[in-house]
Amino acid sequence: MKVRIFYHDNCFDGLASAAVFSQFYKLRFDPQAEFCYAGLTHKAGGQNFHDLVFDGDENVIVDFRYYSSDRLTWWFDHHQSAFSTPEDEQHFLRDTSGKKFYDPQFRSCTKFIATIAAERFGFDTANLKELIHWADTIDGAQYPDPETAVDISGPAMQLLIVIETCKDPARLTQLIQAMRTQSLPEIAQQPYVADQFRPLYERHLKSMETIRQSSHVYGKVIFFDVSEHSMEGYNKFIPYYLHPSSVYSVSISHSPNRTKVSVGFNPWSPLARVHNLASICERYGGGGHAVVAAISYGPDDQAIARKAAQEIIAELNR
Numbered sequence: 001m002k003v004r005i006f007y008h009d010n011c012f013d014g015l016a017s018a019a020v021f022s023q024f025y026k027l028r029f030d031p032q033a034e035f036c037y038a039g040l041t042h043k044a045g046g047q048n049f050h051d052l053v054f055d056g057d058e059n060v061i062v063d064f065r066y067y068s069s070d071r072l073t074w075w076f077d078h079h080q081s082a083f084s085t086p087e088d089e090q091h092f093l094r095d096t097s098g099k100k101f102y103d104p105q106f107r108s109c110t111k112f113i114a115t116i117a118a119e120r121f122g123f124d125t126a127n128l129k130e131l132i133h134w135a136d137t138i139d140g141a142q143y144p145d146p147e148t149a150v151d152i153s154g155p156a157m158q159l160l161i162v163i164e165t166c167k168d169p170a171r172l173t174q175l176i177q178a179m180r181t182q183s184l185p186e187i188a189q190q191p192y193v194a195d196q197f198r199p200l201y202e203r204h205l206k207s208m209e210t211i212r213q214s215s216h217v218y219g220k221v222i223f224f225d226v227s228e229h230s231m232e233g234y235n236k237f238i239p240y241y242l243h244p245s246s247v248y249s250v251s252i253s254h255s256p257n258r259t260k261v262s263v264g265f266n267p268w269s270p271l272a273r274v275h276n277l278a279s280i281c282e283r284y285g286g287g288g289h290a291v292v293a294a295i296s297y298g299p300d301d302q303a304i305a306r307k308a309a310q311e312i313i314a315e316l317n318r
């Protein structure tokens with residue numbers, strides 16, 4: 001039996017979902033199953049599923065949007081935006097296979113798969129406990145404190161940053177295969193992980209220092225402008241680690257194709273959130289979630305981005 005698994009690319013929860021599903025399938029359905037993996041990314045205009053090759057005896061999507069095709073045999077997702085169209089949702093609701101599952105209440109797709117596999121199919125998840133725990137902590141941003149969220153020295157956090165920055169699909173497949181049977185410390189010790197992690201760790205420490213030097217506190221808001229530095233993909237909890245009493249963060253960053261204003265709520269804030277950050281950013285043409293949102297401007301629109309940031313800081317302090 002060939003099992004084709006599409007998973008959310010460059011995402012710890014996506015890879016862990018693929019790993020947990022594989023073990024579930026192998027141990028409950030087919031010990032001889034041969035697994036093939038392919039990552040899916042969110043693109044402007046959405047993933048074009050028609051480009052995908054559903055060449056398995058089983059075709060599975062985990063931690064990613066629904067696809068209304070009869071070639072799809074298993075599906076698990078927990079994202080708010082799981083259906084691109086009402087027709088897709090209708091197709092899902094009509095399904096009678098009992099192998100397609102959706103629950104946006106779950107903080108991670110990994111835990112969702114493990115829960116369904118255990119409760120409905122009698123799968124024993126004991127060997128995957130550590131992986132499930134970390135996928136749920138990371139994808140749900142359920143860190144107990146900002147120190148834990150920015151400390152990337154442990155095995156799970158090492159893997160997280162390696163997965164998020166890895167551009168080699170074969171490496172990601174290797175990581176999924178490893179996650180199926182090896183412990184996180186075992187995987188993190190592999191040279192192919194450790195070698196990739198080392199420069200990323202340097203970069204993380206440097207970005208922490210850059211944010212420390214660039215940040216200022218205005219009332220309840222910590223603000224920093226790192227548009228002069230190449231700072232793509234820094235850990236978004238660093239501002240709250242540096243300024244634990246802040247309620248919100250506003251920042252400006254820059255990459256070759258855009259200037260970005262990011263707005264966030266401190267998950268460990270001493271005060272309750274009274275603003276919906278998505279609604280604020282929508283007024284500037286951006287969007288996101290109530291607790292974290294952003295606005296994208298053109299690469300040369302730094303002045304416009306700064307003005308928007310100043311206005312948002314004032315609004316958050318009102």
Ligand SMILES: [Mn+2]
Nearest residue numbers: 013063109139
């Ligand atoms: Mn997820």
